[in-house]
Amino acid sequence: MARRKKEEPxxxxxxxxxxxxxxxxxxxxxxxxxxxxxxxEGQMSVALPKIDVSEQTQExxxxxxxxxxxxxxxxLRASSGGELALMSLRGPAGESPxxxxxxxxxxxxxxxxxxxxxxKAGVSITIEADNDLTYSRLxxxxxxxxxxxxxxxxxMPTRKERP
Amino acid sequence: MSHGGAGGGQGAQSAEPNLTPLLDMVLQLVMFFxxxxxxxxxxxxxxxxLPVASQAKPLTAKDTNFMYLNVDKxxxxxxxxxxxxxxxxxxxxxxxxxxxxxxxxxxxxxEEVTVIIRADKDSRVQHILKTMQAIKESGFRKVQLRAQxxxx
Numbered sequence: 001m002a003r004r005k006k007e008e009p010x011x012x013x014x015x016x017x018x019x020x021x022x023x024x025x026x027x028x029x030x031x032x033x034x035x036x037x038x039x040x041e042g043q044m045s046v047a048l049p050k051i052d053v054s055e056q057t058q059e060x061x062x063x064x065x066x067x068x069x070x071x072x073x074x075x076l077r078a079s080s081g082g083e084l085a086l087m088s089l090r091g092p093a094g095e096s097p098x099x100x101x102x103x104x105x106x107x108x109x110x111x112x113x114x115x116x117x118x119x120k121a122g123v124s125i126t127i128e129a130d131n132d133l134t135y136s137r138l139x140x141x142x143x144x145x146x147x148x149x150x151x152x153x154x155x156m157p158t159r160k161e162r163p
Numbered sequence: 164m165s166h167g168g169a170g171g172g173q174g175a176q177s178a179e180p181n182l183t184p185l186l187d188m189v190l191q192l193v194m195f196f197x198x199x200x201x202x203x204x205x206x207x208x209x210x211x212x213l214p215v216a217s218q219a220k221p222l223t224a225k226d227t228n229f230m231y232l233n234v235d236k237x238x239x240x241x242x243x244x245x246x247x248x249x250x251x252x253x254x255x256x257x258x259x260x261x262x263x264x265x266x267x268x269x270x271x272x273x274e275e276v277t278v279i280i281r282a283d284k285d286s287r288v289q290h291i292l293k294t295m296q297a298i299k300e301s302g303f304r305k306v307q308l309r310a311q312x313x314x315x
Contacts, residue, residue, distance in 0.1 A: 021182055021189065024186060024193055028192050031197060032196060035199070041207075041221065043219055043222070043279055043307035043310070044308050047306075048306055049292065078288075082285075132287055134288075135282045135286045135288065138291070139215075139284075142216070143216040143218050143310075147217065155292070
């Protein structure tokens with residue numbers, strides 16, 4: 001028995017783009033609204049304090065000397081508002097002349113003669129900062145040390161506050 | 164000026180705009196925003212305003228093992244999903260827990276993980292030193308201070 005297939009008219013298949021587009025726009029607006037550009041942050045390496053800065057120890061110990069490195073110490077005194085009030089730079093040859101501002105400090109750091117054969121890698125800088133100094137001023141001084149080419153920078157409390 | 168549109172006695176023409184390229188473009192935009200969306204921003208607190216430094220180095224692809232400690236201007240250490248840490252004991256406990264739970268294992272984590280301190284620019288040196296001391300006492304070896312890179 002021959003069965004004759006009935007010819008059906010061709011079905012026009014259309015994908016509904018509009019709801020898909022609506023959904024895509026909603027997703028797009030969600031991501032645009034919640035988008036926060038990644039901040040351009042960076043970091044500076046710093047050695048952990050060589051001495052105990054907690055309040056339990058009361059002895060005044062000299063800083064352990066780093067091997068084969070010329071040690072320089074920058075002392076930062078803070079004003080009552082946490083700003084830089086006084087700065088000094090002490091090295092193997094003694095204390096440098098008065099430092100009035102951060103530009104002076106940069107000049108003094110540039111004038112350091114590094115150990116022969118080792119260059120600036122042979123210099124270690126310790127920043128002794130007042131407890132009340134603001135972090136932004138500390139970072140400013142660390143930044144100057146790095147701009148002067150010194151990568152070995154440590155952080156310590158000032159001697160009068162060192163336990 | 165003729166645009167060749169409907170009319171002119173040639174029968175009705177379809178005037179539906181072609182939405183497919185528009186959809187393609189929108190999906191591409193969605194994909195872009197999905198990829199650049201940073202879902203790990205929980206560790207980077209919005210409340211911290213970083214100081215600016217020109218010599219700060221951004222993280223590279225090699226820097227994979229690091230964790231953040233956010234220090235606000237009053238010296239509290241802000242941690243994701245938890246109360247702020249106020250005392251050195253709390254910071255030490257938190258750091259030891261972080262080392263124990265680290266995928267590298269406790270001993271290796273303490274050696275290899277870099278702790279990045281994100282401190283507010285108005286925080287004081289004593290807060291940084293207190294945090295650094297607690298990090299040292301909890302056994303970690305590497306610390307970095309974070310700053311916002313100065314635009315050149």
